[in-house]
Amino acid sequence: MMIFDRDGTFLRSWGEGQYPRAHGVHMAPDDTMFLTDDGGHFVRQVTLDGKVLLELGVPGKPAPYMSGEPFHRCTHTALSPQGDIYVSDGYGNSRVHKYSPDGKLLMSWGEPGTGEGEFNIVHNICCDADGWVYVADRENHRVQVFDGKGKYETQWQNLHRPCGLCMPYAHKPIFYVGEVGPAAAVSRDIPNLGPRVNIVDHQGKLIGRFGDTPAGTELGKFLAPHGLAVDSRGDVYVGEMSWTGWPQIFPDTPRPAHIRCLQKFEKVG
Amino acid sequence: MIVGSGKFQYRVNADWARLPGGWSFKEVGGSVSTATTTSMCSIAATTR
Numbered sequence: 001m002m003i004f005d006r007d008g009t010f011l012r013s014w015g016e017g018q019y020p021r022a023h024g025v026h027m028a029p030d031d032t033m034f035l036t037d038d039g040g041h042f043v044r045q046v047t048l049d050g051k052v053l054l055e056l057g058v059p060g061k062p063a064p065y066m067s068g069e070p071f072h073r074c075t076h077t078a079l080s081p082q083g084d085i086y087v088s089d090g091y092g093n094s095r096v097h098k099y100s101p102d103g104k105l106l107m108s109w110g111e112p113g114t115g116e117g118e119f120n121i122v123h124n125i126c127c128d129a130d131g132w133v134y135v136a137d138r139e140n141h142r143v144q145v146f147d148g149k150g151k152y153e154t155q156w157q158n159l160h161r162p163c164g165l166c167m168p169y170a171h172k173p174i175f176y177v178g179e180v181g182p183a184a185a186v187s188r189d190i191p192n193l194g195p196r197v198n199i200v201d202h203q204g205k206l207i208g209r210f211g212d213t214p215a216g217t218e219l220g221k222f223l224a225p226h227g228l229a230v231d232s233r234g235d236v237y238v239g240e241m242s243w244t245g246w247p248q249i250f251p252d253t254p255r256p257a258h259i260r261c262l263q264k265f266e267k268v269g
Numbered sequence: 270m271i272v273g274s275g276k277f278q279y280r281v282n283a284d285w286a287r288l289p290g291g292w293s294f295k296e297v298g299g300s301v302s303t304a305t306t307t308s309m310c311s312i313a314a315t316t317r
Contacts, residue, residue: 008285010292025299033301048303076299199277208277220272220281227299236279239297261297262286265279268271 001025001035001050006231008264014050020060024076024088024124024227029169034077034085041071043087054103056085062092066112070097070105076165078127080148086125086133094119096135096150109150114140116152124165128173128202136165138180143204156204160193164238166228172202176236178225181215183248189214195222197238197265210265215249217260223249234267 001022002013015022021039028034028045032053035044042057056070063069072092077085083101094112099105110119120139127133132153133146143156143165164178181195182188196211211222222238224245229237242261246253270281288294 002286002288004286008282008287010286010288021298023298025301027301027303031303036299208273208275210272210277210279212272219270219283227297229300229302231302237285237300237302239300241296241298243296258293260283261294262300264282264285265272266282268278268280 001033003048012049023074026077026079028079034079036074036076036087038073038075038090041074043071043074043077043085056087056099056103065092066094068093068095068108068111070095070108075122076124078125078133080127080133081129081131084148086127088122088125088135090122094122096122096125096133096146098148098150107150109146116155117144117146117150119144123163126165126167126173126175128167129169129171132202134165134167134175136162136177138163143175143177156200158200158204158206159198163224164197164226164228166230168230174202174207175200176228176230178222178228178238180224180226180241180245181213181222181249185251188249195225197222197225197228197236215245220263222263223259223261236265236267238263238265 001015003011019037023038024036026034040059041062042059044052045054062072071089073090075090076088085099087097089095095110097108119137123138124136131148135144137144145153161180162177163180166176167173177198179194182193195215199208215223223242224240225238226241227239240261242259246255273279
């Protein structure tokens with residue numbers, strides 16, 4: 001974990017060697033963080049200086065692939081208005097798990113597939129102030145919406161590979177959605193599919209967008225937008241999995257030693 | 270450089286994060302801002 005001030009000055013880091021594949025992070029209202037490690041198959045609630053308060057899952061010991069049991073390459077977390085913990089799981093399961101604030105497993109839902117309540121890479125998850133749960137179902141090209149008991153409500157299908165899902169906490173919130181861009185070689189150069197950042201309202205209607213396509217390293221373009229944050233000024237931070245994405249995007253170009261993987265977008269006006 | 274449109278226009282700052290000498294990001298999986306919005310955190314792998 002690397003920590004910066006608002007101006008981008010590096011303050012400190014911690015956790016080196018303790019997180020095999022740091023994947024997702026969620027900030028709780030009490031300024032603790034929930035870290036999701038898909039390589040280690042665990043979720044940790046930590047303080048801002050890295051002290052572990054709660055751990056879900058057994059580090060290094062995944063549940064059987066697609067068993068539905070927690071966890072197999074879990075990806076992200078969200079909190080209900082009551083403080084219950086939702087975990088998206090993930091790359092090796094097609095499941096959402098719900099835990100009590102003290103870490104007791106309450107319920108799980110989801111199966112592999114393309115139907116309502118089924119998933120194909122449960123990649124990011126958010127929960128709004130009314131308790132609605134939003135799941136970025138990446139390889140099904142949609143966000144599914146559930147109530148707090150896992151009952152399917154609706155879906156947004158105007159997205160291509162929604163990967164990062166960021167929601168400033170509110171009733172009827174807006175969402176910043178990182179579309180990671182085409183993966184298949186046959187569609188890699190098709191315009192208007194991402195990678196980019198979409199801004200949608202609480203019903204999934206597109207209200208803003210940035211990021212010229214196709215993928216690139218030029219200013220304002222993206223390689224693989226993955227983890228987004230928005231601060232109180234409305235500035236957007238976009239983290240990218242550029243190292244992983246490069247061979248898919250530029251298969252004939254050797255991967256450079258250093259690739260840009262973080263951009264800040266400062267709100268104008 | 271300004272991107273976006275309407276209410277959602279942004280100035281791009283690709284050099285915002287100033288890392289210690291010899292450090293670089295490998296990947297940035299996630300990011301958050303604190304409730305007080307005075308700092309920003311990134312998950313990253315680094316090389317030194």
